[in-house]
Amino acid sequence: MPSDHPRLIDQLKGGLDAPICLTWELTYGCNLACVHCLSSSGRRDPNELSTAEAKAVIDELRDLQVFYVNIGGGEPTIRSDFYELIDYSVAQGVGVKFSTNGSTINPARAARLAGSDYVDVQISIDGADEATNDAVRGVGSFAMARRAMDHLATAGFGPFKISVVVTRQNVAQLDAFADLADGYGAQLRLTRLRPSGRGADVWHELHPTNEQQVDLYRWLLDRPDVLTGDSFFHLSALGESLPGLNLCGAGRVVCLIDPVGDVYACPFVLHSEFKAGQVRDPGGFTRVWRQSPLFLSLREPTSAGACASCGSYDACQGGCMAAKFFTGLPLDGPDPECVKGYGEAALAGVAAGSAPSPGIGHSSPVTFRRR
């Protein structure tokens, strides 16, 4: 009977006994210093999980039957045990999808990766040409990423992913990104810029304008094959819903494990307010996932709050928690990029300097000169 089968969305909002997948930042170290880095990465943290501790986390994921893990950082491949860990994960039945700037993907490594059926690779760029990209990711980063893509293609890796954070500067290049991906037989992923990590410093100048958001929405509707990681569900209030779950899975079906073993609701809320626990504590990751007060509260039904009178709440779900939090907006109100303009209005009421700060994190003390 239909009444015995609640909607999938409602099941997922209530949380699952284990994540479907999760993001695991393996290290805060990175050889780049992208201006918008969500994890403020740069320097390794002396307290990062050891190889043994990382394997213990993988064992837990295996026991939880997590299907795959999204490995990032920082630049995860700078860990000397990176390949050992991904091989171990695959051997335990946990698939691996990792995100990289491409700096360590030489022909030998590309060939090695091409030999694994259970490892997926995503390469990050933020511009379709060197000038646009390097302004965000640093001199030489575009060429490095393209070399990695070339090596993967030559090695017969198959479809890898190209991931782009959409900004005011690159939103005019969407067709060029699609062409680049097509040229490699790769999949394109576009993700949303959040005011998280170093992104807090540049969000106001780099996030797309209202008109650009509408253009992006229309472009995405025309290209259902472009991945978004459900990053833009706040745009679904513009009309037809974008493909995807259209809900925030943080603490419900996904979460983040950081390099020192802290567990957060998602990669965009590296802040004590959204810290659920620590994998080194008794009960490990499993106990955090199933019993942390933060996650249990995220699995409670939420009300529309200030958005109750807006007819679009069902479509946009009030948008992104991280975007609201780091712009100083209340979580039970509009997203700062609310397509109806309610977020912009709300931002006007936020006192300067009052938004929660992500802190300097592991940002390298060296500042890059931006063009």
Place this chain on the structure above:
Amino acid sequence: MTNPGGAVASEETVSEEEDLVEEDLLVEEISIDGMCGVY
């Protein structure tokens, strides 16, 4: 227009619709890409 088989046909149609509704409910593909932090 009278159709001796009409009643049976309409029952089958109704139950087919119910089955389709139930089938939608029994199996549903989830977008694997449908969550932030996915690579």
Place this chain on the structure above:
Amino acid sequence: MFDSSTAYRLDPKVALRPEPFGALAYHYGSRRLTFLRSKLLADVVADLGDYESVDSALDQRVPAGQHRAYRQALASLATSEFICAV
């Protein structure tokens, strides 16, 4: 073309994870993820290879009134290659 009079089994690349509402099924090859909304369906899918045919599995495990719905659900799992002909 799905033929319920023949034998099928869960594809070896599929992991079936029980959930309170049924099960999640993940295909490690295609990376597709499917939600099975009934515990009975999840059990039947897991054990499908033990039966001579899909019809036989349904006859033995599923109330008659739900056979059509289950057959259609299994057909869609066959289309997405979560189950395969033996």
